[in-house]
Amino acid sequence: MAGEWFEPVRAYCERTDPGFWAEPLNAATNAAFLIAAALAGWRAVHGFGSGHAARAPVFDPAALALSLLAACVGVGSFLFHTVALRWSMLADVIPIALFIYAYFLLAMRRFLGLGVAQATTATLCFAGASFALEPTLSLIAERDLGTATNGSIDYVPALLALIGVGGALLASARGTARREAGRRILAVAALFLVSLAFRTADRAACPGLPTGTHFLWHLLNACVLYALILAALHVRAAGPSAK
Numbered sequence: 001m002a003g004e005w006f007e008p009v010r011a012y013c014e015r016t017d018p019g020f021w022a023e024p025l026n027a028a029t030n031a032a033f034l035i036a037a038a039l040a041g042w043r044a045v046h047g048f049g050s051g052h053a054a055r056a057p058v059f060d061p062a063a064l065a066l067s068l069l070a071a072c073v074g075v076g077s078f079l080f081h082t083v084a085l086r087w088s089m090l091a092d093v094i095p096i097a098l099f100i101y102a103y104f105l106l107a108m109r110r111f112l113g114l115g116v117a118q119a120t121t122a123t124l125c126f127a128g129a130s131f132a133l134e135p136t137l138s139l140i141a142e143r144d145l146g147t148a149t150n151g152s153i154d155y156v157p158a159l160l161a162l163i164g165v166g167g168a169l170l171a172s173a174r175g176t177a178r179r180e181a182g183r184r185i186l187a188v189a190a191l192f193l194v195s196l197a198f199r200t201a202d203r204a205a206c207p208g209l210p211t212g213t214h215f216l217w218h219l220l221n222a223c224v225l226y227a228l229i230l231a232a233l234h235v236r237a238a239g240p241s242a243k
Contacts (some may be wrong), residue, residue: 005087011151013202013212015084025083025215032222040229048237062106063233069099070225077218098159100149101127103228107165110235111181130157152200159196162189177238184231188224195220198228 016025021027044063072095079090104126108119134153138145145153162185169182199217206212 005085007086009080009084009086009089011084012081012214013206014214015081018084020082022084023081025211026218027078029215029218030074030078030081030157032219033077033225036226037067037071037074038226040070040226040233043230043233048233056135060233060236061161062110063229063236064228066099066102066106066232069095069102070222073099073225087156089090099225100130100161102233106159106232107161110232111165111169111178111185118143126157126161130154133157150203152196152198155196155199159189159192161190162186177235181231181235184227188231189228189234191220191227192224195224 008018011209012026012027016022020237041064044060044067045058047058047060076088076091076093076095080088098202101123104121105119108114108122109116114122133156134146137153143239164191166182168183169178169185172178172182195217198220200211202214202217
């Protein structure tokens with residue numbers, strides 16, 4: 001059983017052999033996550049400088065924690081696209097899951113104004129629904145939708161959460177800062193949908209595009225994570241009176 005963790009994995013079009021650098025584009029584009037994490041982390045520590053957000057508290061520990069998770073996403077994904085063994089899949093998916101649930105919790109608290117208990121309950125329900133979605137839809141469709149979508153169906157709950165939170169904020173009458181956050185979140189949802197399409201299309205693109213399209217998922221998703229952290233920073237920067 002232990003040996004299964006060291007079985008090679010070929011999950012993406014670019015990989016044609018088990019070598020460390022068999023996925024050069026998929027591996028190298030993980031640097032985008034590190035860049036996004038560094039930029040977001042700098043904002044979390046130093047704020048926005050002069051301008052409309054200058055009155056904001058400078059240090060945002062929640063945003064800094066999300067920035068560190070974004071860096072972990074890049075490191076974990078790099079491991080998976082180089083080592084490409086079953087254990088490295090965990091290094092890839094765990095930081096992504098942690099970022100999704102941590103951001104959802106922050107959104108419930110900072111964007112929607114829920115209390116700690118309510119936000120935690122909502123996050124746990126979201127996590128449960130996320131785990132149940134693919135098996136339920138596969139059962140209804142009578143086919144393995146995880147394989148059919150190249151695993152992208154696992155990210156549909158995150159997309160739906162972005163649309164739901166963005167829509168709720170945009171409809172809010174509690175202040176311009178929340179409505180602006182709603183516009184930002186919905187724009188991020190649109191970008192995430194495009195990146196998800198590239199992730200899904202990777203294997204189908206192999207015959208005409210040997211590099212595949214998964215590397216575009218990395219580049220766009222790095223932008224998604226950066227934009228999400230910035231949205232959280234902007235809401236905090238607006239201050240309670242502007243919300």
